[in-house]
Amino acid sequence: MDNKNIPRTEPIQSATFTNPINAEIRRAAATGIYDIRGGGAKRRVPHFDDLLFLGASVSRYPLEGYREKCETKVTLGTRFAKKPIELDIPVTIAGMSFGALSGPAKEALGRGASAAGTSTTTGDGGMTPEERGHSSKLVYQYLPSRYGMNPDDLRKADAIEVVVGQGAKPGGGGMLLGQKISDRVAEMRCLPKGIDQRSACRHPDWTGPDDLEIKILELREITDWQVPIYVKVGGTRPYYDTALAVKAGADVVVLDGMQGGTAATQDVFIEHVGLPTLACIRPAVQALQDLGVHREVQLIVSGGIRTGADVAKAMALGADAVAIGTAALIALGDNDPKWESEYQKLGTTTGAYDDWHEGMDPAGITTQDAELMKRVDPVDAGRRLRNYLKVMTLEAQTIARACGHNHLHNLEPEDLCALTMEAAAMARVPLAGTDWYPGKAGF
Amino acid sequence: MQTYDLEANGLRGLNSTLQEQNGGTNKTAWEIVNPKGSHAIAVGLDSPIDVTVKGSTGYYCAGMNQQATVRVEGSVGPGVAENMMSGQVIVEGDASQYAGATGHGGLLVIKGNASSRCGISMKGIDIVVHGNIGHMCAFMAQAGNLVVCGDAGDALGDSCYEARLFVRGSVKSLGADCIEKEMRPEHIEILKDLLERAGSDAKPEEFKRYGSARQLYNFDVDNAQAY
Numbered sequence: 316m317d318n319k320n321i322p323r324t325e326p327i328q329s330a331t332f333t334n335p336i337n338a339e340i341r342r343a344a345a346t347g348i349y350d351i352r353g354g355g356a357k358r359r360v361p362h363f364d365d366l367l368f369l370g371a372s373v374s375r376y377p378l379e380g381y382r383e384k385c386e387t388k389v390t391l392g393t394r395f396a397k398k399p400i401e402l403d404i405p406v407t408i409a410g411m412s413f414g415a416l417s418g419p420a421k422e423a424l425g426r427g428a429s430a431a432g433t434s435t436t437t438g439d440g441g442m443t444p445e446e447r448g449h450s451s452k453l454v455y456q457y458l459p460s461r462y463g464m465n466p467d468d469l470r471k472a473d474a475i476e477v478v479v480g481q482g483a484k485p486g487g488g489g490m491l492l493g494q495k496i497s498d499r500v501a502e503m504r505c506l507p508k509g510i511d512q513r514s515a516c517r518h519p520d521w522t523g524p525d526d527l528e529i530k531i532l533e534l535r536e537i538t539d540w541q542v543p544i545y546v547k548v549g550g551t552r553p554y555y556d557t558a559l560a561v562k563a564g565a566d567v568v569v570l571d572g573m574q575g576g577t578a579a580t581q582d583v584f585i586e587h588v589g590l591p592t593l594a595c596i597r598p599a600v601q602a603l604q605d606l607g608v609h610r611e612v613q614l615i616v617s618g619g620i621r622t623g624a625d626v627a628k629a630m631a632l633g634a635d636a637v638a639i640g641t642a643a644l645i646a647l648g649d650n651d652p653k654w655e656s657e658y659q660k661l662g663t664t665t666g667a668y669d670d671w672h673e674g675m676d677p678a679g680i681t682t683q684d685a686e687l688m689k690r691v692d693p694v695d696a697g698r699r700l701r702n703y704l705k706v707m708t709l710e711a712q713t714i715a716r717a718c719g720h721n722h723l724h725n726l727e728p729e730d731l732c733a734l735t736m737e738a739a740a741m742a743r744v745p746l747a748g749t750d751w752y753p754g755k756a757g758f
Numbered sequence: 759m760q761t762y763d764l765e766a767n768g769l770r771g772l773n774s775t776l777q778e779q780n781g782g783t784n785k786t787a788w789e790i791v792n793p794k795g796s797h798a799i800a801v802g803l804d805s806p807i808d809v810t811v812k813g814s815t816g817y818y819c820a821g822m823n824q825q826a827t828v829r830v831e832g833s834v835g836p837g838v839a840e841n842m843m844s845g846q847v848i849v850e851g852d853a854s855q856y857a858g859a860t861g862h863g864g865l866l867v868i869k870g871n872a873s874s875r876c877g878i879s880m881k882g883i884d885i886v887v888h889g890n891i892g893h894m895c896a897f898m899a900q901a902g903n904l905v906v907c908g909d910a911g912d913a914l915g916d917s918c919y920e921a922r923l924f925v926r927g928s929v930k931s932l933g934a935d936c937i938e939k940e941m942r943p944e945h946i947e948i949l950k951d952l953l954e955r956a957g958s959d960a961k962p963e964e965f966k967r968y969g970s971a972r973q974l975y976n977f978d979v980d981n982a983q984a985y
Contacts, residue, residue, distance in 0.1 A: 346979075347979045348977075348979045460879070461841060461860040461879060461881070464841055464860065465822075465841070465843060465862065466802055466804070466822040466824060466841070466843065469822070490977070492977075493975075493976055504900075505862070505881040505882060505900045505901050506900055506919055506920075507919070507920060507975075509976075510919075510975040510976060511975065511976050511977050513898070513917070515879070515898065519856060519859045519860055519875070519878040519879045519897075519898075520818075520836065520837040520840045520855075520856040520859040520860070520878070521836075521837070521856075526817070526836075529797045529798070529816070529817045529818065530817075530818070532797060532798050533797070533798040533801050533817070533818040533821050536769065536770070536773045536798045536801050536802060537773075537801050537802030537821065537822055538802070539774060539777070540770070
């Protein structure tokens with residue numbers, strides 16, 4: 316038989332050795348170093364998209380969208396602080412450092428958040444005067460590196476966030492590569508210019524929840540018990556981490572799932588360590604309820620919040636507020652299609668650019684390059700962020716009214732159903748069309 | 759001399775009273791009695807006052823100190839003078855872990871021994887320990903001077919940056935990227951000044967200097983085994 320006439324099998328790509336996996340193997344073989352990137356987990360995990368709201372029906376009646384009030388205000392830090400933070404909307408800006416972000420980008424975050432009536436947060440590297448000046452409510456992060464930490468800035472803060480971990484890298488530290496260390500960044504961090512600056516994975520002067528309680532006492536004593544103290548944890552053991560943060564004296568627990576972003580971490584860490592945000596919320600709320608402090612100790616959820624629907628779903632599961640990072644950067648102009656030709660030159664494309672640590676961001680946001688950062692107009696970018704925050708809030712209100720609630724905080728798990736078994740199990744809401752979810756007692 | 763009974767009047771009253779003092783106060787000398795190992799004593803001070811603690815303290819005594827001189831007539835728990843910015847803290851006894859952690863400035867003197875992680879992530883503070891120090895001291899130390907008149911434990915100066923480490927006695931081991939360095943005249947001068955201010959009669963010439971080899975300043979996969 317003529318070989319030319321033998322039918323050929325169709326070429327089949329491996330589901331295990333995919334093109335991206337093979338490319339990573341070749342990259343690793345060529346360089347001998349793991350891949351570092353910014354952002355959060357890109358893999359598909361159960362998320363808020365896997366939940367739906369049920370809306371009003373015969374058993375519940377809705378509120379009129381254009382006439383009846385649906386409140387959005389939230390107060391954070393009511394447990395111990397003399398001056399809790401009052402926010403107009405329950406969407407806050409997560410911690411992102413000056414250093415990782417350009418000065419204009421930080422200013423834009425402050426402008427946008429303030430215009431929308433919410434808070435922004437410092438990051439590893441300390442507080443800049445511009446950031447303080449443009450943020451009506453500023454949360455000061457207290458991190459393991461303590462870069463830029465000083466008691467004067469501590470007292471200028473509206474809240475203090477003790478960062479134990481973050482969702483992109485729970486259990487890991489960080490690295491700001493030398494190319495992003497400008498003179499100013501170096502000075503703020505007390506390190507030489509141009510060297511890679513490591514951020515430690517755990518605090519230098521306390522270990523464990525008993526120590527944390529004493530650390531919180533010290534911070535309160537230094538700040539005269541004025542401002543709320545948050546404790547931020549990466550999503551890994553949300554029930555116990557939340558319970559221990561409460562026992563240590565936190566006013567607010569910030570819980571960051573694996574879709575939460577980072578400025579620079581190993582890809583293997585981002586994609587393979589931690590829990591999806593959806594899986595974190597109910598255990599954390601359960602811990603608060605078991606301790607009798609749900610709503611007294613507020614819960615802020617972050618990691619992959621994109622829309623008002625996400626906000627509403629997180630709050631329906633028991634969160635008091637959410638925080639956004641990546642979404643805020645996109646609102647400022649990150650990964651904008653207008654820079655596509657420049658993304659192409661960097662070997663990437665719009666929507667996929669994540670080499671934030673290299674400092675060559677065409678959008679001028681994740682860079683310290685003086686020319687690139689001119690591309691961010693803080694006023695315009697701040698306005699876009701304000702608009703986006705307003706839209707998220709309107710969307711969440713729309714859903715809450717449809718479910719018959721006059722405050723976003725009145726959203727509840729009973730307003731939700733799940734599209735998948737996984738989401739039903741994680742969110743502990745019934746699979747759509749049933750009254751059952753995996754693990755529910757009595758079945 | 760103002761006397762404050764911590765056991766009778768409480769921590770909040772103590773710190774708020776001390777924090778209220780400013781440069782124009784006549785109440786420049788304070789004595790704290792009955793500390794009984796309490797935590798966060800005399801934290802967040804920001805005026806040139808003298809505070810003497812009559813006894814031992816718990817965690818974070820004199821934390822984030824600015825301008826004030828705090829003397830502890832006893833031993834201190836973990837994190838004494840953590841993140842100090844300026845002023846002086848003198849401990850007559852021993853210090854537990856993390857003494858002077860992340861301090862930006864000022865002088866911390868420990869007349870006894872200091873435990874592990876003394877000077878961790880220090881950012882400009884000067885620390886003088888009359889006795890010995892434990893393991894992992896000056897880990898990731900960025901700037902400032904750590905002077906040890908006795909011996910140092912394991913992994914001294916691991917992953918340190920630009921801090922100067924002076925040890926008179928033995929060093930059990932050096933941490934990653936920490937090496938012995940030449941003691942030049944300017945270092946003798948720095949050491950002489952610090953020893954004088956710390957009330958030590960040790961001779962600068964008896965010390966060796968250690969610091970960063972600067973081989974780990976930029977990540978290199980060939981150095982991965984060092985971590």
